[in-house]
Amino acid sequence: MEWLIAEACGSFPYLLRLILEGLLIGVIYSLMALGLTLIFSVLNIVSFSHGEFYMIGGYVVYTVLHHFKQVPGLVAVFLAAVVTFLIGAVFERLFLQPMAKGQVDRPNEYAILVTFGLAFVLQFVMLGLMGPFPKKVPRFFSFPEIDLGFLRTTRTTLFLGKIPLPGSRIFAAIIALIALGAMLYFMYRTWTGWALQAVSQDRNAAAVVGINPLNMNTLAFALGGMLAGLAGAVLVSVFSWVPWVGVPASAKSFVIIVLGGMGSIPGSLVGGLILGVVESLGTGCWPNPATAQAYRDVFGLVIFALVLLVKPTGLFGRKL
Amino acid sequence: MSRNGVLELEIRNVVKNFGGLQALKGVSLTIRGSQLVGLIGPNGAGKTTLTNIITGLLKPTSGEVWFNGERIDTLRPYHIARRGIGRTFQVTRAFRRMTVLENMLTPGIVKHPYMSRAELEKKAMEIMKFLTIDHLRFERAGSLSGGQQKLLELARLLMLDPDLIILDEPFAGVHPKLQRTIYNYIKRVREQGKAIILISHDMESIFTLSERLVVLNFGEIIADGPPEEVKNDPAVIEAYLGRDEEEEEDLRQAY
Numbered sequence: 001m002e003w004l005i006a007e008a009c010g011s012f013p014y015l016l017r018l019i020l021e022g023l024l025i026g027v028i029y030s031l032m033a034l035g036l037t038l039i040f041s042v043l044n045i046v047s048f049s050h051g052e053f054y055m056i057g058g059y060v061v062y063t064v065l066h067h068f069k070q071v072p073g074l075v076a077v078f079l080a081a082v083v084t085f086l087i088g089a090v091f092e093r094l095f096l097q098p099m100a101k102g103q104v105d106r107p108n109e110y111a112i113l114v115t116f117g118l119a120f121v122l123q124f125v126m127l128g129l130m131g132p133f134p135k136k137v138p139r140f141f142s143f144p145e146i147d148l149g150f151l152r153t154t155r156t157t158l159f160l161g162k163i164p165l166p167g168s169r170i171f172a173a174i175i176a177l178i179a180l181g182a183m184l185y186f187m188y189r190t191w192t193g194w195a196l197q198a199v200s201q202d203r204n205a206a207a208v209v210g211i212n213p214l215n216m217n218t219l220a221f222a223l224g225g226m227l228a229g230l231a232g233a234v235l236v237s238v239f240s241w242v243p244w245v246g247v248p249a250s251a252k253s254f255v256i257i258v259l260g261g262m263g264s265i266p267g268s269l270v271g272g273l274i275l276g277v278v279e280s281l282g283t284g285c286w287p288n289p290a291t292a293q294a295y296r297d298v299f300g301l302v303i304f305a306l307v308l309l310v311k312p313t314g315l316f317g318r319k320l
Numbered sequence: 321m322s323r324n325g326v327l328e329l330e331i332r333n334v335v336k337n338f339g340g341l342q343a344l345k346g347v348s349l350t351i352r353g354s355q356l357v358g359l360i361g362p363n364g365a366g367k368t369t370l371t372n373i374i375t376g377l378l379k380p381t382s383g384e385v386w387f388n389g390e391r392i393d394t395l396r397p398y399h400i401a402r403r404g405i406g407r408t409f410q411v412t413r414a415f416r417r418m419t420v421l422e423n424m425l426t427p428g429i430v431k432h433p434y435m436s437r438a439e440l441e442k443k444a445m446e447i448m449k450f451l452t453i454d455h456l457r458f459e460r461a462g463s464l465s466g467g468q469q470k471l472l473e474l475a476r477l478l479m480l481d482p483d484l485i486i487l488d489e490p491f492a493g494v495h496p497k498l499q500r501t502i503y504n505y506i507k508r509v510r511e512q513g514k515a516i517i518l519i520s521h522d523m524e525s526i527f528t529l530s531e532r533l534v535v536l537n538f539g540e541i542i543a544d545g546p547p548e549e550v551k552n553d554p555a556v557i558e559a560y561l562g563r564d565e566e567e568e569e570d571l572r573q574a575y
Contacts (some may be wrong), residue, residue, distance in 0.1 A: 191429045194422050198415045205413035207397035208375055208406070210430035210480060214396075 009285040017163045018284040019277055024165065025222050026276020028231050031176040032249060032270035033256035034183060035227030041200040041263040042220035043096065045111035051250025052122035053084045053225040057232030058241045059126055060084075073140025077175060077233040087213040088222035093117055100217050119246075126243040134240035141171035141237075170183025172234035179230050180269070183223075187265065196220055200263070228253075248297065255304045261314030270315060275300045323508050323510045326351050327388065327483050329405075334383030334393075336369055336539075343369045345539040346383070351484070356506070358530030358547065360558070365536040367519050368410060371486050373518075375407050376400040387484070394485045402430065406482030410519075412469040416462030420453060423461050428479040440479075447475045450508070452501055467498040474505055484494070484515045491522040503529070527551070528534055535559075 009015045032054060039047045059079035064071055095114045099107045143153040152159040156167050187193035198206040199216040206211055232246070239245065254273055262265025282299030286292035307314065329351040334346040344366045351357055361367050373377040374385055376397035385393040392400050415423050424444035425437075432440060448454040451471045456464060461472055470490060477485060490502050506529055520526045526533070526547075533550040535543040537559040541567060543550045550556055 191426065194418060194426045197418055198426055202413050202418055203414045204377055204397070205409065205415065208377070208401050209427035209476060210398050210401040211426070212396075212398045 005180060011282070012315045013162055014143050014284070015281075017165070018280045020160070020163065020165055021169065022277030022280030023273060025280065026273035026275070027173045027176045027180070028235060028272075029252055029256055030269045030272025031180055032228050032231040033253045033260070034180065034265065034270050035224035035231075036253045036257050037224075037260075037268040038220050038227070038264060039224035040257065042196055043092075043100070043111075043217050045096070045108075045115070046254075047221070047224065048112060048250070049091075049113040049118040049122065049232060050224070050228050050253055051246025051248075052119045053228035053246070054232035054235075054249045055126065055243060055246035056122060057081070057229030058137075058236035059135070059232075060229070060246065061233045061236045062075075062130075062137050062234070062241060065137055065140065073237075074175075076140070077230065080229050080233035081226050085222045085226040087099050087122075088225030089218050091225075092218045092221035096217065096221060097214060100214055110248075119250075123243050123246075130243065132242065134242050135236075136240050137237045138214065139168045139237050141167060143167050153202075166238075168237045172238060175234045176231065179227065183227065184265070192219070194295065251297070252300065256302050258314055259304055259307050261317035264314065264316035267314055267316035274303065278303050326353050327494055328386070329372070329484060330386040331370070332384045332386065334373060334380045334385065336373060336378065337381045343539050344373070344380070346412070347536070349534060349537070349541065349544070351515055351517070354510070354513045354515045356510055356518060356529055356531050358518055358533045359519045359536065360521075360526060361532065361536035364538075366539040367536055368488060369539075370536070371407060371488055371517070371519065374400075374486065375405055387399040398430075401427075401480060401482075404481075404483035405486070406477040406480045406484070407475045407486040408477060408488055408490060409472070410492070411543070412466065412473050413467045414461040414464070414472050414476070416460070418461060419542055420448070420461055420464070421457040423472055423476050424448065424457075424479055427476055431480045444475075444479060446502070447478045451475045451505060465495075467494040470494055471498060471501060471505075474502065478509070479532075482514065484517070485509060486517045486519070488519045489521065489523055491520055499525075 009018065013152030032050070033107050035053075036047060036050050039045065039050075040087050057080040061073070061076040064079055065073065095113065095118070098104050099110055104110045134194050139156065142155045145155065146153045150161055158165045158167060158170055187196065195202060195206070195211045196216050196219065197208075198211055199213045231249070232263040252275060256271035257268055259274065260269070278299050279296055283292045286295060311317070331347055331349040334344055334347045335342065344542050347366070347370060359367050359370070369378065373380050373393065376392065376395055376399070380393055383393070384391055385549045387400070387403060387405060390403070392403065395403075415426070418426070421444060422440070424447070425440055428440045428444060429437070445454055445457070448457060449473060453468055453471050453475060456468065461469060464472060474487075474490065487506070490506075492500050494502065504526065506516065506518070516528060518526060532545065533547045534541055535541070535550060535553075535556050542559055543556045
């Protein structure tokens with residue numbers, strides 16, 4: 001076994017490191033995919049502007065921290081959530097509500113076009129505002145220096161034994177986990193969450209018991225956009241940010257929701273983690289390190305194709 | 321309630337077209353006070369279409385629906401529900417992936433936003449107990465039998481405290497024991513002074529329970545009156561009951 005690992009990926013600690021890094025990024029993928037799942041379940045549309053909410057989230061954090069250097073990173077992340085929520089709510093009210101009200105002849109095509117339209121608008125607005133050059137946000141989280149033997153930290157890195165894990169990714173994953181937990185609590189333990197579930201399960205039955213499906217549509221789209229925005233907000237300190245950074249992120253979300261099962265909340269959570277680990281292992285174990293990063297997206301797509309072949313409904317193929 | 325404190329539903333000359341098909345051809349009907357009105361008619365007569373128009377799921381092509389002095393055919397279904405019209409569906413539509421209790425609390429909070437969770441749960445438990453589904457409160461609605469889901473839908477309806485209840489085929493596909501529970505439910509709801517529109521193919525129940533019977537055929541009301549009168553109406557016998565000897569026999573045996 002160790003020989004096999006050594007042949008494929010070098011050493012066991014290295015393999016473990018790849019898995020842990022994959023899980024860290026996978027949590028954030030899950031967060032983003034959960035937003036897309038929520039939108040799909042309640043509005044029954046696939047939002048092609050999801051990646052742009054991710055991009056906006058990152059730019060909000062960049063702008064806040066760039067202009068107001070004293071502002072704590074967490075406040076900037078919170079602001080990113082608020083801004084993306086508001087953009088989602090306003091957009092849904094203005095452009096998607098006519099579809100829900102039956103004022104549009106071909107709602108499916110309309111939804112695709114209008115969310116694509118939003119994606120382009122947001123990309124080019126940000127291109128105009130921020131320029132085409134990559135922006136980098138300095139790390140806004142530092143570990144206190146601790147040494148507990150097996151667990152050791154420097155300002156930027158956490159060591160589990162000999163395995164180093166970058167602090168910015170851990171911070172991003174922790175925020176994503178908190179957001180995921182809060183979202184799941186909201187969905188399963190609050191009245192509004194039940195109302196969202198009711199609308200996603202049977203729109204007419206929900207309406208005749210007094211739930212306003214139009215408000216639930218707005219809420220779902222805004223929350224979905226907010227989750228993507230949060231993912232961008234916590235990752236902006238990890239990656240360089242450009243106006244089209246959301247395109248691959250959006251593609252990953254599509255892969256995850258199909259992998260996990262369209263509309264399934266557990267599916268999007270597990271799918272995100274799987275994609276994160278597969279990408280990390282694939283890149284880390286690729287024989288030629290010089291080309292490994294170029295194939296990063298391919299590994300996820302291979303798993304995606306395999307799942308579609310074996311279980312076309314995805315791992316948890318049902319609605320939420 | 322209307323201004324004089326009496327419930328009033330008024331359907332004024334309602335027409336509904338689906339493309340070239342006219343499902344309702346100028347239906348007019350008034351329900352005043354807490355009556356139990358049976359609505360019968362052959363398949364395709366327009367009963368469910370009329371129900372959908374009253375509850376706002378469909379808009380009439382022309383005509384108006386008024387409830388307690390307010391025009392409601394322009395309102396959305398959730399507004400109509402909040403104004404006191406509740407309904408069940410022919411094919412049960414519980415929220416299948418939510419628990420029975422969550423199914424109950426969701427409309428409860430809509431109607432009683434200032435009631436505490438404990439109070440709402442107490443109210444839900446009372447209703448569920450009467451309908452013998454209280455022991456299922458933590459089960460997922462989708463795991464219940466068809467009959468239990470019907471009971472859940474009826475229970476959920478009462479969380480809205482509606483003044484007018486429309487029951488679409490409540491006895492269909494339900495075990496006789498559960499049918500008895502539904503029968504008792506209807507009687508109890510009647511005692512609470514609520515108006516009911518009962519749509520059913522179960523002739524025995526509908527003739528026993530209804531104070532007034534309305535017969536729809538091809539989108540038109542062909543009879544409206546006390547069940548005894550309607551039963552002997554030649555138009556009804558010809559258009560509806562007369563077509564099916566077995567059903568006609570059921571009808572006779574009901575008396």
